[in-house]
Amino acid sequence: MKEITVKIPDKKVDFFMELIDQLGITISREVEIPEEQKIIVRDRIKKTNKNPERLIDWSKVHNKFKFD
Template identity: 50%
Template sequence: MREITLKIPDKKLSFFLELVEQLGFEISRDSIAPSEEHKSIVRKRMAQSGQNPERLLNWENEQDNFRFNE
């Protein structure tokens, strides 16, 4: 059996998954674990934030600055 990776637009994902299931294909919904390098970067940023909490932004104040695709 072969595996392939597809990039599906968010708007079409549910349709695509339903189609694939109807065709009887196996779907793997496993998440990809972050690499040790990425974990190290996150740990470093968390430590920096703990040492300098004033550098953080408050989500309640900033969320209107983001646009989310609908």
């Protein structure tokens, strides 16, 4: 089975979903997380468990980020 990711214009979503339904195509809502990313997160968790002081409270740093 092939897996395809598509971007649908907002105006065409209803039509596209009806077409998918009529064709009997399965829609997957699962998000796959690459193993490389899982390894990075696990490593960060280990480092944090060993040294919790390395964490910075969000309330102290959130204003340093620029959100558009």
